[in-house]
Amino acid sequence: MKKLNILLIKSYVGPLIVTFFIAIFFLLMQFLWKWIEDFIGKGLEWTFILEVMGYTAASLVPMALPLAVLLASVMTFGNLGEHYELTAMKSAGISLQKVMQPLIIIITLISISAFFFSNNVLPHTQLKMATLLYDLTHKRPEVNIKEGVFNNDIEGYSIKVGRKNKNTGMMYDFMIYNHTQRVGNTEVTLADSGEIKFTPDKRNMIIRLYNGESFTEVYERKKTEKKYPHRRDIFSKETIMFDLSGFDMKHVDEQIFKNNYRMMNLKQLTEITDSLKEIYNVRKKKTGKRIISYNYFRFENKVLNPTDTSALLKDSLQKYHTIENMPVIIDLDSMYENFNNYRRQKAVNFAKDYATRAIANIESSSKDLYERGKWIRKHELEWYRKFSLSFACIIFFFIGAPLGAIIRKGGFGMPFLVSILMFMIYYLISVTGDKLVREGEIPVFIGAWLSSAILFPLGFFLTYKATRDSALLSTEAYSNVIKKIMKIFKFKKTSKQ
Numbered sequence: 001m002k003k004l005n006i007l008l009i010k011s012y013v014g015p016l017i018v019t020f021f022i023a024i025f026f027l028l029m030q031f032l033w034k035w036i037e038d039f040i041g042k043g044l045e046w047t048f049i050l051e052v053m054g055y056t057a058a059s060l061v062p063m064a065l066p067l068a069v070l071l072a073s074v075m076t077f078g079n080l081g082e083h084y085e086l087t088a089m090k091s092a093g094i095s096l097q098k099v100m101q102p103l104i105i106i107i108t109l110i111s112i113s114a115f116f117f118s119n120n121v122l123p124h125t126q127l128k129m130a131t132l133l134y135d136l137t138h139k140r141p142e143v144n145i146k147e148g149v150f151n152n153d154i155e156g157y158s159i160k161v162g163r164k165n166k167n168t169g170m171m172y173d174f175m176i177y178n179h180t181q182r183v184g185n186t187e188v189t190l191a192d193s194g195e196i197k198f199t200p201d202k203r204n205m206i207i208r209l210y211n212g213e214s215f216t217e218v219y220e221r222k223k224t225e226k227k228y229p230h231r232r233d234i235f236s237k238e239t240i241m242f243d244l245s246g247f248d249m250k251h252v253d254e255q256i257f258k259n260n261y262r263m264m265n266l267k268q269l270t271e272i273t274d275s276l277k278e279i280y281n282v283r284k285k286k287t288g289k290r291i292i293s294y295n296y297f298r299f300e301n302k303v304l305n306p307t308d309t310s311a312l313l314k315d316s317l318q319k320y321h322t323i324e325n326m327p328v329i330i331d332l333d334s335m336y337e338n339f340n341n342y343r344r345q346k347a348v349n350f351a352k353d354y355a356t357r358a359i360a361n362i363e364s365s366s367k368d369l370y371e372r373g374k375w376i377r378k379h380e381l382e383w384y385r386k387f388s389l390s391f392a393c394i395i396f397f398f399i400g401a402p403l404g405a406i407i408r409k410g411g412f413g414m415p416f417l418v419s420i421l422m423f424m425i426y427y428l429i430s431v432t433g434d435k436l437v438r439e440g441e442i443p444v445f446i447g448a449w450l451s452s453a454i455l456f457p458l459g460f461f462l463t464y465k466a467t468r469d470s471a472l473l474s475t476e477a478y479s480n481v482i483k484k485i486m487k488i489f490k491f492k493k494t495s496k497q
Contacts, residue, residue: 004089005102012076012103019075020068027060028053052132058125062385065114066392067423069107073400074407074415076103081408096467100401107397111390118389119265127263145171145196154205154242156180161194170195174209176240186217191238205242212238261379269383276376283372287365370440377437377444384448391452392426398459402466426451 032053080086080099089099145151150160157180162173174194178187191212198205214233261269339347399422407414429451437447446453 004094004099008076008099008102009106011079012072012106015075016068016072019071020064023064023067023071024057024060027064028057031056031060048132052129055125055129055132059122059129061114061117062122062389063427065110065389066396066426067419069110069393070396070400070422071415071419073103073397074404074419077401077404078407078409078415079404081405086405086408096402096405096463103397103401107394111393114393115386115390118386123263123265126260130260130263157242159207174207174212176207187214189214189238189240203243207240207242209235209238209240211236214238261382264379264382266383266386269379269386273376273379273383276372276379280369280372280376284369287369291362291365373440374438377440380444381434381437381448384444388430388448388452395452395455395459396422396426398463399455402459402462405466406462422455426455429454 077086080089086096086099090096145159145161147161147163150158152158156178158177160175161171164171170193172193174189174191176189177185178189179185181187189209189212191209193211194207194209196205196207212235214235216231216233259272261272264272336344336347400419403418403422404415407418409415433442433447433450436442437444442450
């Protein structure tokens, strides 16, 4: 039995390592596809790029590891089933559960390691990656120049390009505003095209513009009638140099990102969530009291004060008197009937204006509380994610192992398709649950464990079917059913003839 366990562990660990790095590679390629335009041709050092890639790969482990566990499980048990090794084990009296026992121990160790990685290592890698990407987009202004959006990273200038040619690096429809004189939009440069280069020491950025014109408003010192004089310069080629001495690639202070929920461990998330909830509850109580005091009982203080001489209440206070420190009950309908037309119209207008302001105040307070609640839910969701990675590995093993035993196909073909399909289902349910939690539609606990709650019974069902040698996903069983149906149709045709 020991030799069999060693054989199973060797058969599983090999595919697990290979599929894990394959998953990391594909996810990393997706990240590169998004950022490749900003990495290539920007004068970045190769060490910086490798550092970004390394931290990015570490941050992708929560997605790659469950997928690798699923794919390796399907491949391993698919190979055993395809070569009738599972059949031989069952003939020797070894059940599928007993075959899975040594691998269950391996998966348990992997899940525990995944928890410690998610709690201790992942926040650090997320922090480093966020810092490096911030350096990339804010310390090098040309990286952050997007199509159709003004960029203000270089102090005193606003730069916009209409479109970029990713192959040649040329940019088209340049518009550059010069605000260095701090007198408004008095100088603007337009160009059909241009390109961005750097000096060898990387301390200056050079923009070469082609086929454009510059407009400069001339400042008038006289306070007489303005004639708005300006100067127009037409050029076929012009070079503008920007000093980047303040944009050196030095790492930004990591303290900027440490308050983000993705950069925290369980202890930090618990502490910050408790603090946020306390602030939220205090804010909620104060908001409720303020709305009741200033909106619902708007005239309470004025009615209780007999010295009030406002025009709106003057006539009413003459007819109704107050006993000191005692409230007065006033019939508002009767008060309104005693007003003349002017006072009535003024009262109605005042009520409309006040109602509008009250509604705006309530909506603003409601939006503030909603955003605060959403921020709290994000922290709580991240807290549960520390455990969901570990549990996902266990779930995918109990899905992948019986699936492989049922399919009985090894290699990368069928196992890869089945694994991708199951992982997509898990990912879509997780994303849906996260979105519902952020919007406050469902409790955080339910949204965090929604995908696990749906797929765990599936793993139990597949394990049960595989133990009983079910032909649930056997291609041979389905082909036999199709053949029987075809024979029935052929028999009917011959009988009619």
